[in-house]
Amino acid sequence: MSNPLPSIDRYILRLTLIPMLGVFALAASLLLLEKMLRLFQFVGEEGGPIGVVFRMLAALIPEYASLAIPLGLLLGVLLAFRKLATSSELDVMRAVGMSYNRLLRTPYLITAVLVAVNVALVFYIQPKSRFYYEQMEYELRSGALGASIKVGEFTTLKDRMALRIEQSEDEGRQLKGIFARVSNDKGQVLSISAREGAFLATSDSPDTIILRLSDGTIIQDTGAEGTSPRVLSFTRHDLPIDLPRIEEFRNRGDDEREYILPELLRIGWNQNAPDDVRDASQASFNFRLVEVVMMLLMPLLAVALAIPPKRSTSALGVFVSIIMVVSYHKVNQYGEDIAALGRVDPILALWGPFALFAALILWMYYRVAYVPGGQAIGALEAWFAKLTKRLRKLFKRRRPRQVAAMETAPAE
Numbered sequence: 001m002s003n004p005l006p007s008i009d010r011y012i013l014r015l016t017l018i019p020m021l022g023v024f025a026l027a028a029s030l031l032l033l034e035k036m037l038r039l040f041q042f043v044g045e046e047g048g049p050i051g052v053v054f055r056m057l058a059a060l061i062p063e064y065a066s067l068a069i070p071l072g073l074l075l076g077v078l079l080a081f082r083k084l085a086t087s088s089e090l091d092v093m094r095a096v097g098m099s100y101n102r103l104l105r106t107p108y109l110i111t112a113v114l115v116a117v118n119v120a121l122v123f124y125i126q127p128k129s130r131f132y133y134e135q136m137e138y139e140l141r142s143g144a145l146g147a148s149i150k151v152g153e154f155t156t157l158k159d160r161m162a163l164r165i166e167q168s169e170d171e172g173r174q175l176k177g178i179f180a181r182v183s184n185d186k187g188q189v190l191s192i193s194a195r196e197g198a199f200l201a202t203s204d205s206p207d208t209i210i211l212r213l214s215d216g217t218i219i220q221d222t223g224a225e226g227t228s229p230r231v232l233s234f235t236r237h238d239l240p241i242d243l244p245r246i247e248e249f250r251n252r253g254d255d256e257r258e259y260i261l262p263e264l265l266r267i268g269w270n271q272n273a274p275d276d277v278r279d280a281s282q283a284s285f286n287f288r289l290v291e292v293v294m295m296l297l298m299p300l301l302a303v304a305l306a307i308p309p310k311r312s313t314s315a316l317g318v319f320v321s322i323i324m325v326v327s328y329h330k331v332n333q334y335g336e337d338i339a340a341l342g343r344v345d346p347i348l349a350l351w352g353p354f355a356l357f358a359a360l361i362l363w364m365y366y367r368v369a370y371v372p373g374g375q376a377i378g379a380l381e382a383w384f385a386k387l388t389k390r391l392r393k394l395f396k397r398r399r400p401r402q403v404a405a406m407e408t409a410p411a412e
Contacts, residue, residue: 008093009106015083016107020076027068032057043140052140059133062126067329069118070295074321077107077302082317085307100303100369107299115295122288123261131252160184161241163211174198178213180239191219192239211239256280256340275342283339286346287332290354294328297361304364304376320377328357 166177194216305317
């Protein structure tokens with residue numbers, strides 16, 4: 001069976017996919033690693049198990065992927081066309097009659113697939129994963145038993161029990177050095193110490209958990225005058241513990257970022273909804289939509305910034321592209337914030353910057369594709385070349401002086 005793509009399209013596809021996947025993996029990894037450090041600190045302070053960190057990071061993957069996909073697409077196409085330009089292959093393709101529009105056929109096929117993926121992420125998957133992340137954070141803060149009992153500290157449960165655990169292993173499944181002090185309504189006090197123990201769930205009551213102790217001692221003080229405490233030894237003892245009551249987490253949708261597409265459309269244009277809720281929903285919808293639509297212009301921006309001046313291997317376009325995309329994303333975030341407050345119409349706050357950015361990209365692409373010898377950032381390239389020459393001259397002047405100073409320095 002023959003390949004449906006011509007050889008030139010397969011070649012451009014290969015040149016684009018490799019750096020695109022690399023940039024996507026690198027960007028997502030950097031974002032996750034930065035968040036991982038904060039989560040380890042947060043979970044450690046709350047006393048939760050380490051496994052929660054990785055579940056919370058998994059919930060953040062859709063959000064970070066929606067940021068990394070446009071950047072990976074941009075740099076993948078840019079690096080592919082930069083390689084064609086610096087190796088003179090692009091000149092050969094242009095000489096045989098291939099236009100930039102023809103060469104962008106494969107990048108736009110990739111763009112169509114990534115746009116569909118990003119639509120699914122920002123309108124469906126990301127809102128639910130954000131709610132799941134917030135729910136895990138709430139449960140960790142709220143005092144579930146695995147997080148509320150901290151190793152090396154006394155923890156009070158139901159005002160009747162003080163519990164201290166010296167050491168925890170296997171993510172809380174194995175406890176060592178346990179001391180508990182339990183009181184009841186009759187004034188009796190039990191002081192319990194055990195070498196090790198473990199928490200066990202009960203099927204009778206979800207609000208009660210069993211602390212199974214091994215190899216310990218119980219000192220029972222009845223509180224009656226003239227009686228001495230009773231001392232008992234045990235090899236195994238089950239101590240019921242009433243779990244702290246935890247309020248149920250809020251329903252999904254208290255934050256407009258947790259709405260999926262049908263909910264945004266239903267609430268954002270519902271005249272009976274409160275003004276603040278309607279403004280926030282419209283702002284969130286337009287923000288997500290404008291971020292997705294901008295991906296359609298990424299190949300044009302990549303080509304405009306990929307081609308350096310003749311007889312030059314300048315990588316200035318790579319840095320300019322990253323700065324432009326990140327700056328545009330920050331402008332959109334600011335536009336969403338002020339539109340959610342009702343100060344500016346969402347159409348103006350979000351689609352206004354999009355129109356300006358799109359016009360700039362189309363002009364840059366027109367300069368490269370249709371103006372002979374035209375360059376989108378020609379002035380920046382010239383300034384960057386002059387700056388590079390001055391830095392080289394300065395470095396060459398300082399280097400002989402340093403060498404001469406070393407030669408004339410007296411030996412110790």
